[in-house]
């Protein structure tokens with residue numbers, strides 16, 4: 001009896017040791033990303049860059065509230081401004097010396113989506129002379145100690161309210177990890193050792209960011225479906241935003257930044273309405289399970305490659321347009337007109353009247369100022 005127990009114990013011990021060995025082996029493999037301690041503040045001022053989106057606004061549960069030109073848009077804009085102001089108040093209360101704001105939504109509004117007339121005057125929107133992508137063209141990184149993101153949403157394919165990543169149906173996969181827009185920003189800033197310390201959005205996004213234990217997160221609504229959410233009381237949400245933004249700055253020295261291990265493997269997985277299946281079978285292109293995967297030396301290269309693939313995946317929308325035209329009453333006429341237009345362009349090209357490869361004509365816009373996503 002004793003012997004059996006001893007042998008049993010040895011078997012358990014051997015199994016345990018080989019399990020540990022496997023653990024050790026896994027630990028020596030290169031991790032897909034790293035979580036790192038922030039460097040102490042060097043210049044003595046705490047400057048935060050605040051990003052805002054619109055799908056994760058506390059008072060918003062209709063898509064129309066997030067698109068410029070819709071009758072519902074002003075209510076979205078007003079609620080957005082209230083959310084931003086609550087977070088700005090908290091950041092300053094926590095010890096921030098400056099809060100700069102950038103637009104990460106791009107509703108089509110020629111003005112920033114946040115209402116500047118009602119924005120806390122201590123917060124300054126960033127204006128630049130040239131157009132920039134706030135996710136990747138980070139302005140003056142050396143000035144910032146942290147980034148905060150508000151009114152964000154969950155990633156493509158997840159059950160969040162208006163879940164998407166950059167574009168509908170586009171799932172960003174870097175080093176095997178499917179990421180949301182908050183993570184796109186976090187890994188982008190991580191290149192410079194700068195952490196994201198605050199985020200707000202729905203309950204689904206909260207789950208996707210749980211591994212960032214240092215991040216102060218405010219759940220503003222519960223996603224019921226892609227098009228509906230149960231809104232939480234605004235007073236309660238704004239009070240929580242202010243308190244957690246304050247805490248985020250107070251605990252800044254204990255925050256972490258995330259970084260993808262380079263070189264990277266990047267990919268775009270598509271689902272309806274995005275579709276880049278046209279690339280399947282092209283020699284040199286790795287297409288499998290609705291996913292194009294490619295190697296990238298840097299995060300920037302991965303980012304740019306994915307954005308280009310997203311343009312290809314726009315074919316999914318074109319297909320839909322064709323399908324709609326084919327069944328609509330005016331469809332045949334419009335298709336005829338498009339063919340005639342194409343023929344005319346072709347004749348003009350042949351006649352040397354224009355060059356399809358020429359760089360697009362830049363309109364002289366002397367006073368144009370850029371504030372983030374367009």
Ligand SMILES: [Zn+2]
Nearest residue numbers: 053153166181
């Ligand atoms: Zn977004």
